[in-house]
Amino acid sequence: MIGVIDVDGVPATAMLGMRDDLRAQMTLTMAKKTLVRRAWKKAGLSTDELDSLLDGVKQPMLVHSDTLNAFQMFAELDKTRTGRPAKAGDVAPNDIIVEKGPTTFPPGPIVGEFNSVGIPAKIEKGKVAILKTVTAVEKGETISADLGLMLAKLEINPIEIGLILSGAIEGGIVMPAADLDLDLDGFTVNVKTATSGAFNLACNIAWFTTETIPALLSKAAGEALSVAIEAGVPNDETIPILISRAHSRMLALAGQVDSSALDDELSNALGAAATVAVAAPTDEAPAEQAEAEEEEEEEEEEASFGGLGDMFG
DSSP states (O other), X not given: OEEEEEOTTOOHHHHHHHHHHHTTTOEEEEOOHHHHHHHHHHTTOOHHHHHHHHTTOSSEEEEEOSSOOXXXXXXXXXXXXXXXXXXXXXXXXXXXXXXXXXXXXXXXXHHHHHHHTTOOEEEETTEEXXXXXXXXXXXXXXXXXXXXXXHHHTTOOOEEESOEEEEEEETTEEEEHHHHOOOHHHHHHXXXXXXXXXXXXXHHTTOOOTTTHHHHHHHHHHHHHHHHHHHTOOSTTHHHHHHHHHHHHHHHHHTTSOGGGSOHHHHHHHHHHHHHHHHTTOOOOHHHHHHHHHHHHHXXXXXXXXXXXXXXX
């Protein structure tokens, strides 16, 4: 895998540090464009491919790796990107924006220096403050020496330096840098979303796999319990629910009978149920409340496993 890097503007000290960090993964060779073209032709490679790699490159450096593919190499080289203060004659790579707000500078001549380069400033609460957000330099414009100095004082380093990959050729395929810059975070989110959707679909069509069987068994167990309760089938799981339901219905029926027909135990039970009903924020009668609870249980059981409509909206 061979690529071309543009190292224009990278300080020599920074270059040495970057090369040391990357030496174990790739080989970096500095050469003039003329020498690169001669070596390229001698190797029997297409000059058209080289021209596409050198397009827009001011100071080329060849990069070669036997262990990394083009995407991995771009990711490693992208880590070397950093910003440096602007110098006279530098071209703004993007709009350079100075935000409104206070600075750390005390009152002094610096206020006039900011205003002289188009950054409105004044003294506020004993500190120099930028009055409004301004675009100090638009993309493609040349940065003056005075403006570069004031931007540096604001700790704005707009000039990006690093071992920036212009493009690479692997297996005879030329890949520009724009094609190598992958959104790995977005890709991860898409994979997770697709996995979740596939799992939901597989469960809804009862597709038996190692991943879906636990969910399908859980769903089946819930539905079996619901059927057993409605059918009045007694077992260890249903008896507590059936007794609770019968007790609620018994109290509801007792509440409709004349109090003289009730014994003390049943009257006390009705009184306790009435106290609970008053304390609870509801106006439903015991019978209506019991029916509502049953309906809610059934709805929860039905909604425990959404249909295809839930997945696709």
